Amino acid sequence: MSKYNLRIPLWLRKVGLFLAVLGPGLITASADNDAPGIATYSMAGSTYGYQFLFLILIITFGEVIVQEMAARMGAYTGKGTADLIRERFGVKITTFAMICLLVANLGTTIAQFAGVAAAGELFGISKYITVPIAAIAMTYLVLRGSYKIVEKILLVLCMSAFAYVVVAFMIKPDWIEVTKAFVVPQFTEINSGFILSVLAVIGTTITPWGIFYMQASVADKGIEIEKYGLTRTEVVFGATWGNIISAFIIITTAGTLYVQGIRVESAGEAALALAPIGSAATFLFAVGLLGASLLAVSVLPLSTTYAICEAFGFERGLNRSPKDAPIFYSLFVIIVLISVSIVLLPKMPLFSIMLLSQSVNAILLPVLLVLVIKLANDLIIMNSYGNKRLNNIFAITLTVMISLVTVVLLITSFV
Amino acid sequence: MIYISQLLGQKIWDAYGHPLGRLEDILVSATEKNVPPITALLVTKEKDHKEKIFVSSEAISSLWPSITLNVDQAQVKLHELKGSELLLRDRVLDQQIVDTEGKRVVRVNDLQIARKGNRFFLTGVDVSGLGLLRRLGLEKPGKTISRMLNLPDKSHVIPWEYVASIEHDDPLRLSVSQSRIVRMEPADIASVLDDLDHHTTKALLQGFTDEALADTLEESSAEMQVAVLSQLQPERAADVLEAMDPDEAADLLADLPNQTTEQLLTLMDDEDAEEVRSLLGYPEDTAGGIMTTEYSYVPDDITVEEAIAFLRTSEDAEEDEIMYYVYILDKKEKLQGVVSLRDLVMSPPDRPISYWKDEDPIAVNPQTKQEEVAYIVAKYDLLAVPVIDPDTRQMLGIVTVDDALDTVLPTAWKKKLPRFF
Numbered sequence: 001m002s003k004y005n006l007r008i009p010l011w012l013r014k015v016g017l018f019l020a021v022l023g024p025g026l027i028t029a030s031a032d033n034d035a036p037g038i039a040t041y042s043m044a045g046s047t048y049g050y051q052f053l054f055l056i057l058i059i060t061f062g063e064v065i066v067q068e069m070a071a072r073m074g075a076y077t078g079k080g081t082a083d084l085i086r087e088r089f090g091v092k093i094t095t096f097a098m099i100c101l102l103v104a105n106l107g108t109t110i111a112q113f114a115g116v117a118a119a120g121e122l123f124g125i126s127k128y129i130t131v132p133i134a135a136i137a138m139t140y141l142v143l144r145g146s147y148k149i150v151e152k153i154l155l156v157l158c159m160s161a162f163a164y165v166v167v168a169f170m171i172k173p174d175w176i177e178v179t180k181a182f183v184v185p186q187f188t189e190i191n192s193g194f195i196l197s198v199l200a201v202i203g204t205t206i207t208p209w210g211i212f213y214m215q216a217s218v219a220d221k222g223i224e225i226e227k228y229g230l231t232r233t234e235v236v237f238g239a240t241w242g243n244i245i246s247a248f249i250i251i252t253t254a255g256t257l258y259v260q261g262i263r264v265e266s267a268g269e270a271a272l273a274l275a276p277i278g279s280a281a282t283f284l285f286a287v288g289l290l291g292a293s294l295l296a297v298s299v300l301p302l303s304t305t306y307a308i309c310e311a312f313g314f315e316r317g318l319n320r321s322p323k324d325a326p327i328f329y330s331l332f333v334i335i336v337l338i339s340v341s342i343v344l345l346p347k348m349p350l351f352s353i354m355l356l357s358q359s360v361n362a363i364l365l366p367v368l369l370v371l372v373i374k375l376a377n378d379l380i381i382m383n384s385y386g387n388k389r390l391n392n393i394f395a396i397t398l399t400v401m402i403s404l405v406t407v408v409l410l411i412t413s414f415v
Numbered sequence: 416m417i418y419i420s421q422l423l424g425q426k427i428w429d430a431y432g433h434p435l436g437r438l439e440d441i442l443v444s445a446t447e448k449n450v451p452p453i454t455a456l457l458v459t460k461e462k463d464h465k466e467k468i469f470v471s472s473e474a475i476s477s478l479w480p481s482i483t484l485n486v487d488q489a490q491v492k493l494h495e496l497k498g499s500e501l502l503l504r505d506r507v508l509d510q511q512i513v514d515t516e517g518k519r520v521v522r523v524n525d526l527q528i529a530r531k532g533n534r535f536f537l538t539g540v541d542v543s544g545l546g547l548l549r550r551l552g553l554e555k556p557g558k559t560i561s562r563m564l565n566l567p568d569k570s571h572v573i574p575w576e577y578v579a580s581i582e583h584d585d586p587l588r589l590s591v592s593q594s595r596i597v598r599m600e601p602a603d604i605a606s607v608l609d610d611l612d613h614h615t616t617k618a619l620l621q622g623f624t625d626e627a628l629a630d631t632l633e634e635s636s637a638e639m640q641v642a643v644l645s646q647l648q649p650e651r652a653a654d655v656l657e658a659m660d661p662d663e664a665a666d667l668l669a670d671l672p673n674q675t676t677e678q679l680l681t682l683m684d685d686e687d688a689e690e691v692r693s694l695l696g697y698p699e700d701t702a703g704g705i706m707t708t709e710y711s712y713v714p715d716d717i718t719v720e721e722a723i724a725f726l727r728t729s730e731d732a733e734e735d736e737i738m739y740y741v742y743i744l745d746k747k748e749k750l751q752g753v754v755s756l757r758d759l760v761m762s763p764p765d766r767p768i769s770y771w772k773d774e775d776p777i778a779v780n781p782q783t784k785q786e787e788v789a790y791i792v793a794k795y796d797l798l799a800v801p802v803i804d805p806d807t808r809q810m811l812g813i814v815t816v817d818d819a820l821d822t823v824l825p826t827a828w829k830k831k832l833p834r835f836f
Contacts, residue, residue, distance in 0.1 A: 317609075
């Protein structure tokens, strides 16, 4: 081993060490920028220029707060979010919360398959071929529980999101203006289209499934609360990093498409943002979209199924046979089937579905946030690891803010 | 049958029909193992600023169709709390429990209460979908639909005596649950524990005896083994490792940091530690990694009668859990042949053991891949295959059929949510 190590140049080894330390957070972050995410940020940047950068800054705080709460609950209780909701709030509220989660996650799963379809169409392959193949292949891999290698390949594909960072520097935007946009809110027109976009950007960044997934992974790994500090660093880093990439997508699309008056309404137009990189732009965009969508498809239906079965005490887990855990498996298959069928409807506007699903996510988010905040403040559940005052101020402000935006949406669309 | 969901929130009337308050929770005695009696009702008073009181169960006249007391509200006897009691809504309803008969983890959807004479008892746990619908106030439509679809009546109430309700910070309930769970098969215990959260798992396992813990760990996933073992005091961990099969103990130790492995081996009994040490040297997916050093053998220069006497006194034979085969070794521990215990017992007592000598007995090397071992076991229909040193032909151990086939039929505990970090 040591003989080979010597041949690796020193600088490369340093990069390797850096990646090893930052690895986990980096990976979470990449999974964050899924297909509807890329679509939403591209749309926001191309339609409203730098305006959304201010929102990204706020959302970053919000995501850090929310994800940290979920991770802390997972570490201290060792249980999933759905477990805690059921044990603390009883059947009725649990049912309501699970319906919200199911609707939000179903929407997002549809959006992921729409991402697969859009990526396929960029390669000139019909969605009637790509989507069923993707659905069958991913279902097979997920249910067999053996997709470690596939997962790694998909993560590498997701790395193509870095292209946005490269392009952002290539097009040399006015960095002073960019910085200003982060700090000073400058909203020009407030109509229902704009508010729907605000919701979509919130809903694609702070997701209901993200909360459940984060808590489940921390609980599953059996991280002790004493060693929680490291996990928190990871969570904070991951959420921040994901949003840095999001910001670059907005900067790039604003600098390339907004200035030319191209408002992204399809994957083909979104891919144009990477044009400065050369002829490989479309390929790179499509590959990134595909990787991100498939990665999310491997997680979303399964974590939804787990949460619901956990809440209602249905038998669950891939080590059970379908005969022993009928609801677990049927729910999984139904989620995939519904998502695929909707995407395969003729003339389905793929990009609009992605945006809409994320707005729905944001509208349903406050329901779950209220429950999560209550849980994180519960003395019996969290003991001395409950929320601090600052956690609560941020989390409650976020919840109120999202609810207010939803109310404003209702007003603007009816007035 | 009365269910707790039908009682909670109901009005409570005294003997003269005056409302006292509403039912908040029900208290049972947790020390009575099989059918715990109700000891008190937690009532939120309508007057007195919604004060909460525990009404002694002696005052209950009926629970259904309405909750009535047999005394005037001014004379209601208050219950004095004991440490060994359990609030049903607060600590049991909606929690996860282990169904020790069905061998699975389920959620408490409702609790069944029965009357016997003047007393009320907690009899069972409803874990069915019907119980869920009842909680949602949809029991009737649910029943109608299931009748229309011709579904079987799925109400499923588990008797309380088969229920292990667990909370890791409740020592009393933990010990009752432990005694119930430990009656299950080790493989079932392992799969049930896999569905519980880490804290509960650890709390439960720490109360097991060394033997029971060792048996359960042998059936558990590598992750759980490490998680449980690292929670134990080093001395206790060493005791548990001694109680495990050496091959399983070696596999477990191989997953721990080197320093910990060394520390535990020093704490272990010398003989056991030596066996484990020799196994640790082999990769996990080879015959050496999955073999056990506990097998029965006899010398090659005796008769059948002497051989049986030899086995009775042999310590190694004593440790051999199954003993299908008896291996014939010469003075240098070289493998000379093999005889099944059946053939040995059924043979004339004066037959020499050398009768079964075989120039080339079926055997594998410690480096033989696990798949290859599985193939040999299947091909020759063996229950165990000996592992010998390729150079000296010394016998090192045996691989039993279950360990050999583990690769072909993997235990699937590890299939959980994918992880990104």
